[in-house]
Amino acid sequence: MSNIPAEQINIPMKRQLIIEKFGFSVLTILTIATVLPIITVVIYIIYLGAPAISWEFLTAMPVDGMRAGGIWPAIVGTFYLTVGTAIFSVPLGIATAIYLSEYASDNRLTRNIRLAIINLAGIPSVVYGLFGLGLFVIFLKFGTSILSASLTLSIMTLPVIISTTEEALHAVPQSFRVVSVSLGATKWQTIRRIILPQAVSGILTGVVLGLERAAGETAPILFTGASFFLPRLPGSPMDATMALPYHLFVISTQVPGMPIQIQYGTVLVLIVFVLIMNIIATVIRSRARARRQW
């Protein structure tokens, strides 16, 4: 290449640089086209939904066929479902991840477990709904209830929690395990004293992201626990409940003459719910990165 006179390289090079500039611009525009709608939509929802938000809207029962009043039972219901999902999926998911990362060797059983997790992650949410209906509602006779819906959502959430937790455990350097064991620690002592404390923020991020997804789901709870309209709070885990995402579906498609303000207000509350969880996850993650000791 050094034999070619400089000016001969320059001409095609110049053309290449023009192409590059053009290409970069096109990609920039495409990215803006992808991202701009997200920002616009969020701002638009805040703009239209904010006027609906009031203390009464958040804490009152819906009245007049849900066309007036508040969304309190839906907020409480989503809270219950999220907590119920966490109770089942968090311990099970973390234990599974610990098994895969710390105990299991690479054998056929482990590969089958991994395959099962990939499968669970790929099953459509409405199929989880069918499964929950078949197993929890009908076969185990839990009925349409918070319990059935939480169990269904838990199984759906498991793969997210398992894979993020496993990733967090893998990120802890192997040398810590060797050192801890060399000082006379058992496997579980090593996990509890060294590995889990180091991985806790990664695990929390995964848990929050998994629960965020569960909180926003509608299809799995349609036939397992969601109630169209319930003018009171659920009294026990065996009761059906209203939930924010299902409520939004109902008032935007099933109720004629629904005031637009209530619809946007409900969307705003749901989005804020999700946004807060998202921000929590991001903050945990970035603080953990800043604090990391290796």
Place this chain on the structure above:
Amino acid sequence: MDKIIVEHFSLTYSDGTESLFDINLRIPANQITALIGPSGGGKSTFLRILNRLNDLADVKKVTGKVLIDNIDVLDPDLDVIELRRKVGIVFSRPLPLPLSIFQNVAYGLELAGEKNKSVLNDAVERALRLAELWDEVNDRLHDPANSLSGGQQQRLCLARTLALEPEIILLDEPTSALDPLATARIENSLTELKKQYTIVVAPHNTQQAARIADFVAFFLQGKLIEFSSADKIFTKPVDQRTQDYISGKFG
């Protein structure tokens, strides 16, 4: 008195790397025994057998006998936790646990169930003094261990091992990540410590072995070529390969 007796010991890893073949060796108590030889010759593997850290690795087959105080270390029913408290190890890189200085040193004792605060305090101070670190850190015991310099970290790792009051200390190239000054301090500690402990070290280089070792074992490609007192091995080695290695012809 022979603290460690190794007879016809062989080991194969699953992937076939760095194995040991028919090792026979008697390591005396209260002496520094150095394992020398080119890297990949089996020194690390040998050290990690003595406290069964190789259980964590992918070992395919182990044969022969390794006795410490006449107890078979390879016995699958042996309480390895107790063995590891008795046989401590310091690694080639300073590897403080992600805890405070104090917690690092107290870690092993706490695992063993020691809860008494004053016992822990005393043990930590004693271990840090033995590792010649106490004067530098006694005013900041609760700082994170990784705030120390590399040399201090390595002495912390030594203290962490000493806190368990082991009988044998294994050191796998303990100074390879340190500057000459920090290296000298570790070497001084070791010659001090051999009064109380049996020390087996894979030194950073042959010169280090010459400085500190009482006995030397030369490992080459998984075989023990020669084992004798340091004087003898450095002045008139029996095997030509030992001669070549020490004079720097390969390695």
Place this chain on the structure above:
Amino acid sequence: MSAKKLNLSEVIITKGVQISGLSSILFVLLILFFLISEGVPALFDVPISELLSQRWYPIEGYYGIVPLILGSLVVTLGASIIAVPFGVLTAVFIAEIAPKWLAEILKPLVELLAGLPSVVLGFLGILIVSPFLRDVLKLPTGLTAFTGSLLLGGIAIPTIVSISEDALKNVPVSYRHGSLALGITRWQTIWQVTVPAARTGILTAIMLGLGRTIGETMTVMMVTGNAPVIPDSLRSLFLPIRTMTATIASEMGEVASGSVHYHVLFFIGIVLFVFTMTVNIIASKISSREIKRSERILS
């Protein structure tokens, strides 16, 4: 040194953790079992030829699921035509072109889109996208296959962007430097070196994005109009359509358990399961082939 002490809590924890590990397999088997036990009876109630017919009208006993399968396929195809270029190119922009501070802003934004519940996208589809499309394209209704594709594209994009971006980031910097050192522009390096090197990761991203699209329920149910018709021409894109997911979601609530309709809906669940599994298995095959190849290079 004594013989090994049996540490009770250690044993209990080990067992507990092992059982948890097996639970995932149990759940997959349970899901399969319930889909099959509730769905296969449909084959006894309704002859296969009937199931493969073109008319879905359960109230009068017509259980042809072909329009529903085609509906799902059309919407998914439409979504991928939108999501693949936008998703992959956005990933290239974030990973290769955007300055670091901008990438730090863009990534969370895309993740935010991934976190939006699908019912919210459906809501926006009803209130904003579909009236807009109806007016601009002069359609009788804005609730069409195209509307569904557009919004499903929005659901697939974050998956495609974030997995593709990871794949691009994982291409060793030395590849790029090697290419740039030869006097090749960054633009050429992206298309001749980086993207081809990340090819399998990007393919995996696309497949996983598609998997999400086929299984997506609430958005399509809300914006596609839910008319079980066979899409037979390009025009059908701008007419209402009905997917498998929407059918299950909208009808399961009203059927008696154990009825023919109930079993057929579970049968559709099986079909859906097979579809998404196929896509996901292809995706995991692609990514595991990648691992094997890189292992060969390393060893």
